[in-house]
Amino acid sequence: MRYFLEFAYKGTHYHGWQYQPNATSVQETLNKALSIIFKKEIDLVGAGRTDAGVHAKKMFAHFDLDEVMDVPYYIHKLNSFLPKDIAVLNIHMVHEDAHARFDATKRTYEYHIHTTKDAFESDDSWYYLNSLNIDLMNEACKILFNHIDFECFSKVHTDVNTFNCKIYEVHWQQIENRLVFTISADRFLRNMVRAIVGTMVNIGLEKVTLQDFTTIIEGKDRNKAGFSVPAHGLYLTKVEYPFLEKSIKI
Numbered sequence: 001m002r003y004f005l006e007f008a009y010k011g012t013h014y015h016g017w018q019y020q021p022n023a024t025s026v027q028e029t030l031n032k033a034l035s036i037i038f039k040k041e042i043d044l045v046g047a048g049r050t051d052a053g054v055h056a057k058k059m060f061a062h063f064d065l066d067e068v069m070d071v072p073y074y075i076h077k078l079n080s081f082l083p084k085d086i087a088v089l090n091i092h093m094v095h096e097d098a099h100a101r102f103d104a105t106k107r108t109y110e111y112h113i114h115t116t117k118d119a120f121e122s123d124d125s126w127y128y129l130n131s132l133n134i135d136l137m138n139e140a141c142k143i144l145f146n147h148i149d150f151e152c153f154s155k156v157h158t159d160v161n162t163f164n165c166k167i168y169e170v171h172w173q174q175i176e177n178r179l180v181f182t183i184s185a186d187r188f189l190r191n192m193v194r195a196i197v198g199t200m201v202n203i204g205l206e207k208v209t210l211q212d213f214t215t216i217i218e219g220k221d222r223n224k225a226g227f228s229v230p231a232h233g234l235y236l237t238k239v240e241y242p243f244l245e246k247s248i249k250i
Helices: 026-038 071-081 134-144 192-204 210-219
Strands: 002-009 055-064 086-094 106-114 167-175 178-185 234-240
Touching: 002 026, 026 055, 026 071, 026 086, 071 086, 106 192, 134 167, 134 192, 134 210, 178 192, 192 210
Parallel strands: 055 234
Antiparallel strands: 002 055, 002 086, 106 178, 106 234, 167 178
């Protein structure tokens, strides 16, 4: 039987989601916990990868088990066993061929910037003192809908067959002293969100024009786009599957 693990994590002390031979990852930590609890080797397949320091409010991974589990019991047991910065939210039984990565139809990220120094925000949001023109940044968001090829925002030398992504939602919002960037798409390239945010910060500083932004996207050159903002302000907030609401929930 196949299960989808639904979980959240604070990425501060992890070298990203994916297993790393010489560093602690979220995948490795969860694999160990599941393998000990179920007394068999468990190797999770995640919905995607997140870089070192990036957080996830809602992430999915699938695994197989030869038994119908008591879900509330195992959620409690896993959460008791896992470190405080990883939390299991739910476990879903799904059809045998369901795939956490390939069946996801939409993913949503947020990037958080706080504009006044806050002693409690240092690991969870990027402190940026300079004033930004959020109206201009939202105008730049509209330009993204006109394009599907985002090679200019991708980390170079990646093993992808296409740089095309369909964007469903993108906007900036100011909430008191915090700026929140939200973007949803069918898929994301490596480093894409952080590069988009860095480029939009330059737009907010009025160093880059809206026409420049269009030229950058059409140029497909990562060197022409803006800097990559720090990882600790980035959150994966949602991964969507068309079948999940219809699947068996135990």
